[in-house]
Structure formats: C-alpha cells, structure tokens
C-alpha cells in the first residue's frame with residue numbers, strides 16, 4: 001500500500017453551527033473540508049485535505065467536453081456507541097477502479113481512497129448526523145484535468161472526496177414508469193461503470209416520466225425492452241411467489257450495487273430464497289395478476305431500501321400495498337441495525353471511520 005502522508009490545511013471558519021441538522025436536503029450541503037489529489041506525469045501525488053472551496057480551470061478542461069468522469073457514493077453512520085463507521089468502502093474502491101479502467105483513467109490507490117476518506121471523516125466527525133435514517137454521504141470522484149481540446153484520454157486527473165450530511169432520499173413509496181423507448185445501457189457499453197455520462201443520458205427520459213407523474217424510471221434491456229434492469233440510482237428487487245428476485249449482473253448493463261449485493265447476502269442469512277436472474281416485465285405483470293407479486297423495492301446507498309407501490313407498464317398499472325411488504329421491512333430493519341451497531345456486524349461490513 002502507498003505509504004504517503006495527508007497534509008491537512010484547516011478552514012478558518014466552520015459552517016457547522018449554522019447548519020440545521022433537522023432539515024438536511026439531500027446532497028446540497030457540504031462540510032468544511034475536502035480531499036484532493038492530483039495525478040500527473042504518470043503518478044499520483046499525495047492527497048491533501050483543504051478547506052471546501054470552488055476549483056478553477058481553463059474552459060478547455062477535458063472533462064467538460066468529453067466526460068471522463070467517475071464517482072462513488074458511500075455512507076458513514078453514527079454508531080450506537082458514538083463512534084462512526086463506513087459501510088463497505090473497499091467494495092466502492094473496487095468498483096471505482098473498475099469504472100476507471102473502463103473510462104481509460106488511472107487506478108486510484110487504496111491509500112488515497114480509504115485512508116483519505118477516514119482522515120476526512122475524522123476531521124469532520126462532528127458533522128456526522130445521529131438521527132434515524134441520517135448519515136454522512138461520502139462522494140469520491142475523479143475527473144480529467146487536461147486543458148486541451150481533442151478526444152484522447154487525459155494525461156492529468158483530480159481525485160477528490162467531499163462529504164454531505166444527509167437525511168432520507170425519498171419520503172414516500174415510489175411510483176415507477178417502465179421505460180420502453182429510451183435505453184440506459186447495452187452490452188459492451190458503460191452501464192456497469194459509475195460514470196457521469198450514464199446519468200446525463202438518463203435525465204431527459206426521467207424528465208418525461210416526471211412530467212407524466214412518475215418518480216423514477218425502470219430501465220429495460222436495450223434489445224427487446226422486455227427484461228428489467230435497474231432504476232435511476234438504485235437496483236431493484238421483487239418478491240415473487242415468496243422468493244426475493246433481482247436482475248443478474250452478467251450482461252454488464254447495470255451497476256453492481258453494493259446495497260444490492262449486501263441485501264442478497266442478508267436476505268439469504270434471514271432464510272429467504274434469493275434468485276439473481278433475468279426478470280421479464282411479462283413475468284411481473286403475470287405475478288401481479290395472479291397475486292404472487294407481493295413486494296417491490298429499490299436498493300442503493302442514497303435511497304437505502306425504498307418501497308415501490310406503483311409500476312406503469314403500457315396500460316397496466318401494477319399497484320402494490322407498501323404497508324404490506326414484510327420482507328422489505330425486515331431487510332430494511334436488519335440493514336439499519338447492522339449499520340448503527342445495534343446488531344452484530346456478522347458479515348464484517350462496517351469499517352471504523354477513525355481507526
């Protein structure tokens with residue numbers, strides 16, 4: 001492991017005392033410091049922690065034109081004993097470097113990603129919320145910093161981490177539009193990478209769905225528009241015939257969600273039958289009609305477990321009762337207990353933030 005140092009320059013003033021922790025809009029408020037490391041001449045410089053502040057670049061910044069940009073989303077939780085712990089950050093590191101590889105960007109060293117995050121959290125410890133369903137959202141990201149016009153991998157990059165104390169992402173069960181026209185990802189593309197362009201491309205179809213009164217899109221496969229993929233910022237699960245099912249990852253078109261993989265393991269440990277496989281929309285409609293489709297929910301770092309009460313597919317509206325989703329409730333509660341330390345961390349998922 002890279003044995004660098006992290007120089008810390010403290011902010012002259014803090015926004016902490018003027019922050020209303022009872023009203024934390026998601027992702028709009030950032031702590032006093034950020035971590036920054038530069039990649040140039042084929043190597044990473046040591047990371048630094050500096051006061052949170054705007055950056056300044058030339059208008060020819062490669063990221064702005066060609067989108068070489070990747071990110072992660074992680075949460076740190078306040079534990080019952082007052083300490084703080086990060087949920088599975090090594091999984092995010094692996095995924096980050098997979099995204100980096102696909103986007104022709106350099107790997108980020110474990111030291112920069114994990115130790116950087118820990119040191120930043122240690123410095124911002126007082127910012128980590130304590131209320132139920134609240135957490136510190138950690139946003140590591142990397143972007144191209146060549147100031148050159150021309151399509152080619154950049155020779156320089158910034159790796160950064162910023163922190164945002166957050167409350168719940170969605171406040172009510174979701175009404176989802178099953179998308180048949182627009183496509184998020186195709187095999188051989190970048191669907192599995194957490195890269196900015198995937199999100200940019202989703203905005204227009206999501207806007208159209210919002211205008212029709214839906215909260216989110218459920219993406220379908222690129223060829224037949226028949227097989228369920230994922231939603232905007234979450235993987236999806238269904239309970240069909242008592243079994244917990246979720247789309248498989250083989251095609252490389254959906255994000256390998258860390259909440260998803262955790263729920264698969266957790267649900268199995270709770271004695272549920274879990275299947276990772278192709279799920280056709282016809283199977284869900286048939287399950288709805290014959291009463292075997294009983295639950296649907298999304299899973300992601302930002303959204304945690306979010307119940308789905310409506311799915312609109314062509315003229316069929318699948319309507320599910322969010323107050324009768326015992327498996328989603330059990331999974332959500334078990335995850336919450338694990339993340340605040342009220343249940344033993346039997347999987348070894350929690351990483352102490354200041355150790």
Ligand SMILES: Cc1ncc(COP(=O)(O)O)c(C=O)c1O
Pocket residue numbers: 073230231232233234235255256257258259260299300301302
């Ligand atoms: C497209 C997409 N799918 C799924 C997820 C869920 O992944 P994770 O559980 O790792 O947050 C996210 C959120 O990060 C996402 O952006």
